[in-house]
Amino acid sequence: MRKILMGAGAGLALLTGVIGYNTWQFTPQASQSAAPYVLGADIDAAAQSLSKAVQFKTIANGSHQEEFDGFLALLKSEFPLIANKLTLEPLANNTQLYTWHGTDPSLAPVLLAAHSDVVPISFGSLDRWSYTPFSGEIADGYVWGRGTLDDKGALIAIMATVEHLLATGFTPKRTVYLSFGGDEEIGGDGALAVANHLIAQGVTLDWALDEGSFVLQDVIPGLDVPVASINLAEKGYVTVKLVARSPGGHSALPPRVTAVGRIARAVDALQTTPVPGGLSDVSGAFFDNLGRHFSLEKRVLFANTWLFSPLLNVVLSDAATTNAMLRTTTAPTMLAGSNKENVLAAEASAVINFRIHPRDTIDSVIAHVTETIDDPEVEIVVDRQFSSNPSPVADEASAGYTQIQTAITQAFGPLATVPGLTIAATDARHYALAAKNAFRINPFKVTNDDIARFHGIDERLSIENLEAGMNFYGALLSKQ
Ligand SMILES: [Zn+2]
Known part of the structure; x- marks a missing residue:
């Protein structure tokens, strides 16, 4: 028993040591020596x-x-x-x-x-x-x-x-x-x-x-230093329309699943199963550079993503702004069904707009939609004309x-420069x-x-x- 406790104690000390060392090392990358530049124009x-x-x-x-x-x-x-x-x-x-x-x-x-x-x-x-x-x-x-x-x-x-x-x-x-x-x-x-x-x-x-x-001042919570986000990439764009059809008819005799219910279920599935994302690729580079400028208690997390990335994923996915940095976003924007309260919809539809993270493509997003909805009765119509990878x-x-x-x-004085995503x-x-x-x-x-x-x-x-x-x-x- 004592040996087990001693082993656990040593393990904990080692873990604390690793976390502490990583955090201590996790400081802003030394920027180029940059004397202020003044153009002198009118x-x-x-x-x-x-x-x-x-x-x-x-x-x-x-x-x-x-x-x-x-x-x-x-x-x-x-x-x-x-x-x-x-x-x-x-x-x-x-x-x-x-x-x-x-x-x-x-x-x-x-x-x-x-x-x-x-x-x-x-x-x-x-x-x-x-x-x-x-x-x-x-x-x-x-x-x-x-x-x-x-x-x-x-x-x-x-x-x-x-x-x-x-x-x-x-x-x-x-x-x-x-x-x-x-x-x-x-x-x-x-x-x-x-x-x-x-x-x-x-x-x-x-x-x-x-x-x-832009150079962001007081935009990122917890950071006093201005942040120049030099963006390396921009997201793609695709819109899909989900369509369900039924014979329609009188609302006094509804089938077990209506066209509207089928579309509602599909939209809910897409909302509750976001496109996978996380601290990799350009998102990883952004938070790795940004994280170095935070106060100690936040820096501990970003310095030890090997341990804390599941926690960071949950926290960062919770706010719309950081979620958009982590993944392809899913935005249901339009819904249509019957135009009368006592008539079953012969056709119901939803429109979903996706902003595609550089790790994904139009085709991988469509594959995610198909797999997530998992309903052959819902037709997935892709607007290819107004889409871009x-x-x-x-x-x-x-x-x-x-x-x-x-x-x-040189133009703004000391600040944080980070690579980002538009x-x-x-x-x-x-x-x-x-x-x-x-x-x-x-x-x-x-x-x-x-x-x-x-x-x-x-x-x-x-x-x-x-x-x-x-x-x-x-x-x-x-x-x-
Ligand atoms: Zn513009």
């Missing part, structure tokens, strides 16, 4: 350019061509050195591709991206805006209006930075492309045209950088990632076709309050952020 002039850019109502629905024409003319007049020295190729749907020729053609080019189209003002919300959404008001240290965060802020920051670097006589060694899609919000055929155009010319980009994330996952060990990580630190779609998935690696982040620091303004009411960008963003692009471009 920020007030850049804010004025953004204000003017917002005033063009560039909604990509086919009926605002004169707004796009005005916007593209504005770029020429605001940034005359770019108009003079860079090559401009107009591509599909008001998309603009600028080429800044580098001095060393043996180096693989890089691409900075943003988009000029914006989403409309949602119906009935106009009177809740502090300033008219397309006025481009400059007040309280912000440029206000639709498109400031998404994505004219980045577009103007890139243009103003390049204009300034041209004025100082800088020429990159690598060729740098600036690509501004005109239809990101409706599918991004413009960015696809850019990728195809580059591929046709035999160009393989070393990397492309587009929107898809997840993007490839960029390499966080590549030089491009390190350059972006360093430039973020849960919505961006143009970056198209640029990825022509690039070894595609990364996603806009160099602006946002809080939850700012994120709510994205596609929402009172969208705005602080002039401080515009300046930090330009310092970021300046630091990044000066290394090319």
Whole structure:
């Protein structure tokens, strides 16, 4: 008995030792020494350019061509050195591709991206805006209006930075492309045209950088340090419709299982059996990097995933935001049955939208749906036309990632940089076709309050952020 107790005691001491050692070792990876970078451009002039850019109502629905024409003319007049020295190729749907020729053609080019189209003002919300959404008001240290965060802020920051670097006589060694899609919000055929155009010319980009994330301040509970999530991939998308049929008839004589009941059972099965996920692949990399910045009691868990990953899976799957990072999400969105209370549905249906994690594919999700529902009486109709597989996952060990990580630190000071996953779609998935690696982040620091303004009411960008963003692009471009 004593031997068993002594053995158990030694085992416990060893376990505690291993957990303690792992936690002690689990600290942020040493970041590159990064002296602050200051571009020294005229920020007030850049804010004025953004204000003017917002005033063009560039909604990509086919009926605002004169707004796009005005916007593209504005770029020429605001940034005359770019108009003079860079090559401009107009591509599909008001998309603009600028080429800044580098001095060393043996180096693989890089691409900075943003988009000029914006989403409309949602119906009935106009009177809740502090300033008219397309006025481009400059007040309280912000440029206000639709498109400031998404994505004219980045577009103007890139243009103003390049204009300034041209004025100082800088020429990159690598060729740098600036690509501004005109239809990101409706599918991004413009960015696809850019990728195809580059591929046709035999160009393989070393990397492309587009929107898809921000520097997050007070967004992740328990973290005071700002987190720059440099996203390596974005999720795919597929929608399935589940259909059950029955002879219908009078509700006084229902069969044991109705079409509605069958659909309800299928939806419930999918909700209670999520697509498997966990701390692997890009999700593993995200939480491994993020976990190093938490306080001790949380760090213990992330430092010892060999022991605690089942617990972490349960906790992280519980909140919508972290769940979306771990797995393909299942969202039942539409239901239909009979249109009369006393008539049995001859057909009942449910629509389920899946956002596909990079470890899964459209086909593996459909296989999960079929297996989980396990009911031959439920037809599974896949909308293949509006589906996409997840993007490839960029390499966080590549030089491009390190350059972006360093430039973020140079512009924003000490922060946590982590590789992440974009849960919505961006143009970056198209640029990825022509690039070894595609990364996603806009160099602006946002809080939850700012994120709510994205596609929402009172969208705005602080002039401080515009300046930090330009310092970021300046630091990044000066290394090319
Ligand atoms: Zn956008």
